[in-house]
Amino acid sequence: MPAAELARHLDRYLRHLSIERGLSANTVAAYRRDLTALLAALVDRGVTDPAALAPELLRGYVVGLRDGEAGLSASSTARVISSIRGFTRFLVEEGVLTADPAQDLVAPKLPKRLPKVLSQQQVEALLAATDGDDPVRMRDKALLELLYATGARVSEAVALDVDDLVGPDGTPELIRVIGKGDKQRIVPVGSYARAAVEAYLVRARPLLAGGGRATPALFLGARGARLSRQNAWLVIRAAAERAGLTVDVSPHSLRHSFATHLLAGGADVRVVQELLGHASVATTQLYTHVTIDNLRDAYQLSHPRAR
The missing domain is CATH 1.10.443.10 (Intergrase catalytic core)
Structure with a gap:
């Protein structure tokens, strides 16, 4: 299955977010950035078939973002994990995958930030x-x-x-x-x-x-x-x-x-x-x-x- 097939599934997912779930353009753009980067990394590793999305592969990708040169913050790491889990869940719901490879990805706990309030x-x-x-x-x-x-x-x-x-x-x-x-x-x-x-x-x-x-x-x-x-x-x-x-x-x-x-x-x-x-x-x-x-x-x- 060519890499273009992964991109096709991503396009379908983004349309689902925009049309069926009614998410804002900015939110959909954030999903697009996160998941485009994921797909590019997968293709670099020779992964072009959604069936090859193994849990250890996704965990390794997230660890690389967190501990590598990018050094993503806890909040950015949590956002990327959320994007990945949404995408793989969609692939399961659409029958592309039989099991969700991202279901065990655990997002880092984020400190509760109190909103800035004016008197x-x-x-x-x-x-x-x-x-x-x-x-x-x-x-x-x-x-x-x-x-x-x-x-x-x-x-x-x-x-x-x-x-x-x-x-x-x-x-x-x-x-x-x-x-x-x-x-x-x-x-x-x-x-x-x-x-x-x-x-x-x-x-x-x-x-x-x-x-x-x-x-x-x-x-x-x-x-x-x-x-x-x-x-x-x-x-x-x-x-x-x-x-x-x-x-x-x-x-x-x-x-x-x-x-x-x-x-x-x-x-x-x-x-x-x-x-x-x-x-x-x-x-x-x-x-x-x-x-x-x-x-x-x-x-x-x-x-x-x-x-």
Whole structure:
């Protein structure tokens, strides 16, 4: 079986990830990079038949990545193992293999990283840095207010259409968000974000749309097309600079802050899970550790016998 046959199976798997599982283009690209490197290494070893994918061969490949010149980190090694296991599992499901050669590959344990969270004062400073009456500033205000009010990912926010705003008389009291795997969730929108979005829709979006073709996109760029994820990140970074924030502000900062502030305010973790669109409550519970750390710090500072 020629090496082209391995590449054909890889192409089928990537289409499966994109079309049937609905994974994002960036996620599929990551799988493509990992598995293309694997297939190239297999061909170098003379392996062109999927049936020759022995467990020891795959273990040796992973060990070589971890301990060789590449020196992959634990997180990168875990990602590669996940890519390999997904691919071999697909080959089994498709009847190409009778047994999964990667089922015993064990990913390294990763330390739990607490998400970087902005304080409420820092969030307020970030949002205030988008104040202004010109169309771009009004769009930026609506975008950041909506991100903090709903916990939406930046990619989810820029994918919103005007029709995804749900409420009486067109009032954006709720938004319809399409998350990972094309899963839909409905999230309420707070009064500050509602006011910012309504002002943007009435006073700014028509001006931005005038420079381009008609589009259903909620957030528009300067030329009237849908605002890109990269440009949304630039909006956040520019606002952080204007606000004078010295902490690292990432595209996920407002999402992390949304979840942590809700939990700190007494929200149930399963409610926050639903709002964030997490498949597992275990993912959401990571934010409870942040809240506990905040409580511990407050206790240490405030209790007369804590120190």
